[in-house]
Amino acid sequence: AQSVTQLDSQVPVFEEAPVELRCNYSSSVSVYLFWYVQYPNQGLQLLLKYLSGSTLVKGINGFEAEFNKSQTSFHLRKPSVHISDTAEYFCAVSGLDNTDKLIFGTGTRLQVFP
């Protein structure tokens, strides 16, 4: 079985400051890793994904994440946030079959203040 832990339910940060949203996973098999963002009253949008290759993955809107197999982590980072980054962020894992379901963490609410 797979599971995802997002320890921070809320992360407040000032505009233009750097941010890191933490994600740890547990799995007995290899997994794919994803970060999704959900803006208010909208569906989920893929930010980035790790399937294989380089452990540093770059996504949309200036976000990046690093896969660390030894620490079973996939933390999301952005060097300088904007007000518009205020949203809920979900980390997810899936098995290696390209039709496998996603297992989500509980989400982290990023609140960017001016």
Next chain:
Amino acid sequence: GAGVSQSPSNKVTEKGKDVELRCDPISGHTALYWYRQSLGQGLEFLIYFQGNSAPDKSGLPSDRFSAERTGGSVSTLTIQRTQQEDSAVYLCASSSTSNEQFFGPGTRLTVL
């Protein structure tokens, strides 16, 4: 192109009534998923379709929940005899072979 669409966007029903939620996936996407997002449980997988068949129904919470997909396209999630704990946002996603699931805007279900 058009994304995943869901209808209705909001549904308010009385306890004990049946409801049907609809999902129109992206054209050509063979895989379709239903998830539920609620305050107490976060984002939970419900059911997965490949074409018209459902090889994974493991997330359906009870036998009051069922889903079907016809023509390899539109899917309907049916909840019979709704309970207040069914109140949630029901999300649909579709994918092709890219390991990326594209999500619809969801249906917010409120059971009074």
